[in-house]
Amino acid sequence: MTAYTGAKIFVKCLEAENVDLVFGYPGGAVIDIYHELDQSDIRHILVRHEQAAVHAADGYARASGKVGVALVTSGPGATNTVTGIASAYMDSIPVVVFTGQVPTPLIGNDAFQEVDIVGITRPCTKHSFMVKDTKDLVKCISRAFHLARTGRPGPVLVDLPKDIMQTAADFSYPEKVFIESYQPNYAPHQGQLRKAFDMIVKANRPLIYGGGGIISARAADELTTFARRLSIPVTLTLMGLGGFPADDPLWLGMLGMHGTYRANMAVGNCDLLIAIGARFDDRVTGKIDEFAPNAKIIHIDIDPSSIQKNIQVDVPVVGDCKAALAKLNCFADGLNGRNWAEIRSEWLGIIQEWKSTRPLAYCQTLDGAIKPQCVVEAIHRLTNGEAIIATEVGQNQMWAAQYYHFNSPNSFLSSGGLGCMGYGLPASIGGQLARPDRVVVNIAGDGSIQMNIQELATAVHYNLPVKIAILNNGYLGMVRQWQELFKNRRYASTNITAPDFVRVAEAYGAVGLRATRPNEVEPVIRRALEIDKPVVMDFVVEREENVYPMVPVGQPITKMLLV
Amino acid sequence: MDTREAPEKRHTLSILVDNEPGVLARVAGLFSGRNFNIGSLSVAETTDPLVSRITIVVPGSEIILEQIMKQLRKLINVHKVIDLTDQPRVERELALIKVKGKNGDRAEILRIVDIFRCQVVDVSPHDYTVEVTGDQDKIEAILELFARFGIIEIAKSGVTALPRSKKGEKK
Structure with a gap:
């Protein structure tokens, strides 16, 4: 066998994993890796901040369904990735982050650019490795990819001391990875599933509540088939959006704090809640002991620790969402031809009533300020609902979730669990690289876009035609909304200034457009979509528009503030 | 239901883990990060030098214990978690x-x-x-x-x- 340096082995490992793209930022500790990477076919995307490297890898992973890869140097390079890693961890996104490290003899000596990144990221990674011998490099990297993509996916960190990358060892990549203490259970228990199915058949008011697990398990088709076959209405979490087509009559919209009236009311009134790949997060459940008070609960999830964590369920099913739904569809095949649409007509009628009396609503006047919801709807219309939408965090994110009606999975890139401002722009870059064939729009706020605005340089450098729609209200809007509602309109530190985004765009070499009146919204979006370059659209919107419905913290989700 | 109000009981958990640096930190960090208490903790190598046994005494309700055990099993370095409380x-x-x-x-x-x-x-x-x-x-x-x-x-x-x-x- 030929011996290679650690740096060369690193590159060969990425090739063996079919990695075509790495997001990163070089530095002293990884200079050997960059030297080898530069001579390979793997494309390196130089971001402008390491946090963005991880968000971009995360966006790439969400849009492509593959593992995203980030590579950074030691010390500050490594610490800058922490927010990105934590976001990927909360949302179960498969990302492998490689960090440089000082040479092994210096570890623990407070060497230049040394930091205990394995220690720092222990609580926010699925697992992490520090490679202490070049001979272990292949094992660690192959395991990192295996762990990131299997079971409940998540970020894995591999710390690479500089001397390990300079030492030589043999290279042979394993066909299969086996970790004795890690055997995720994919196959759902048949008896439990049968029990669940019988409950579903008997239920009068069943409701499917799906989450990000639908996306990561690639179970959207199975879910759609199942819901349609038995005429069960579907609501999804923020993370699940796209897992069920929004143009289907069974679609209720998102549930939770900013869920639709009908989705939240359906949760409050259903007699059977079928949770699939979701984790009963507090933003979904509101007051937990009044969540789905009349319902038996079935919970299907690949992660046993998600089950019975926040809520006691009646039928737990540990397993892959796709496999479980496929099996439920088999059971449904065996049913004699009952007319489910008719059986469900009363329940669906009630839901329709909720929908027509309390739809998502806002009021746009022709001569008033632009309503942010109107911008999202226009983006939806002009992209035929087929764009990949990234968001920042806050009001922009909620309006995107409410008004961009997602029909397909892997189309919504948003930091759900961590709620990480600054996510959207780098994620949209990752999304665009994953899917050059699709329109990618980052729906942003004027606050959060400023958290990683330097990535405009990355988009321009690689000529990625991402479109950035800033809903510019001059506030940190979501916090301002809370202050308006719960703090007597004392807008403490939420009145935020911003640079002239059009000129910022131009300075970076992107195109800047601005709309200040309602009739300018569509022309600006049209123009942006025609330009094959990154475009920043600055929509100067109604300053004090609120996201409704809204469930105040601690309230049951059926107690919504409405427009 | 507030799961944190169920009656507390003292549990003895026996955990087999990889005998590697950082594994104890993962286990201990899980307890602190998820706001679980540790009554006592002891750890030493087993006859297999690749495996260590951690014995942890934890106060908690059945529901908390179930969650602790699931979270422990999720750690990649954890091979086996047994609750010895209700057995001889x-x-x-x-x-x-x-x-x-x-x-x-x-x-x-x-x-x-x-x-x-x-x-x-x-x-x-x-x-x-x-x-x-x-x-x-x-x-x-x-x-x-x-x-x-x-x-x-x-x-x-x-x-x-x-x-x-x-x-x-x-x-």
Whole structure:
């Protein structure tokens, strides 16, 4: 066998994993890796901040369904990735982050650019490795990819001391990875599933509540088939959006704090809640002991620790969402031809009533300020609902979730669990690289876009035609909304200034457009979509528009503030 | 339902983990990060040098315990998690107690040591160091008896435990 340096082995490992793209930022500790990477076919995307490297890898992973890869140097390079890693961890996104490290003899000596990144990221990674011998490099990297993509996916960190990358060892990549203490259970228990199915058949008011697990398990088709076959209405979490087509009559919209009236009311009134790949997060459940008070609960999830964590369920099913739904569809095949649409007509009628009396609503006047919801709807219309939408965090994110009606999975890139401002722009870059064939729009706020605005340089450098729609209200809007509602309109530190985004765009070499009146919204979006370059659209919107419905913290989700 | 209000019970968990640096930090970090309490913790290598056994005593309701065990099993370095609480087990803790030994008390201290079948492992004109092995009740009992002489210092190992073998079963 030929011996290679650690740096060369690193590159060969990425090739063996079919990695075509790495997001990163070089530095002293990884200079050997960059030297080898530069001579390979793997494309390196130089971001402008390491946090963005991880968000971009995360966006790439969400849009492509593959593992995203980030590579950074030691010390500050490594610490800058922490927010990105934590976001990927909360949302179960498969990302492998490689960090440089000082040479092994210096570890623990407070060497230049040394930091205990394995220690720092222990609580926010699925697992992490520090490679202490070049001979272990292949094992660690192959395991990192295996762990990131299997079971409940998540970020894995591999710390690479500089001397390990300079030492030589043999290279042979394993066909299969086996970790004795890690055997995720994919196959759902048949008896439990049968029990669940019988409950579903008997239920009068069943409701499917799906989450990000639908996306990561690639179970959207199975879910759609199942819901349609038995005429069960579907609501999804923020993370699940796209897992069920929004143009289907069974679609209720998102549930939770900013869920639709009908989705939240359906949760409050259903007699059977079928949770699939979701984790009963507090933003979904509101007051937990009044969540789905009349319902038996079935919970299907690949992660046993998600089950019975926040809520006691009646039928737990540990397993892959796709496999479980496929099996439920088999059971449904065996049913004699009952007319489910008719059986469900009363329940669906009630839901329709909720929908027509309390739809998502806002009021746009022709001569008033632009309503942010109107911008999202226009983006939806002009992209035929087929764009990949990234968001920042806050009001922009909620309006995107409410008004961009997602029909397909892997189309919504948003930091759900961590709620990480600054996510959207780098994620949209990752999304665009994953899917050059699709329109990618980052729906942003004027606050959060400023958290990683330097990535405009990355988009321009690689000529990625991402479109950035800033809903510019001059506030940190979501916090301002809370202050308006719960703090007597004392807008403490939420009145935020911003640079002239059009000129910022131009300075970076992107195109800047601005709309200040309602009739300018569509022309600006049209123009942006025609330009094959990154475009920043600055929509100067109604300053004090609120996201409704809204469930105040601690309230049951059926107690919504409405427009 | 507020899951945190169910009755608490003391549980003894036996955890087999990879004998690698950082694994104890992962286990301990899980407890602190998820706001679980640790009553005591002991760890040492098993006969397999690649595997260590961690014994953790945790107070908590059944629901919390279920969550703790699931979270522990999620750690990649954790091979096995057993709750020994409701099964026959041998549970021991070792305590070293340095107790004041004034002239009038010395005989009484030795009598207690004798009754509890523990040992004096160090002696000076002013104090005894006593080694006690047993379950937590026994250690608490002797501490109570020693209290009136004055306890100078104490070091406890934390509980360690093994399940009892089934009796009368063929090997």
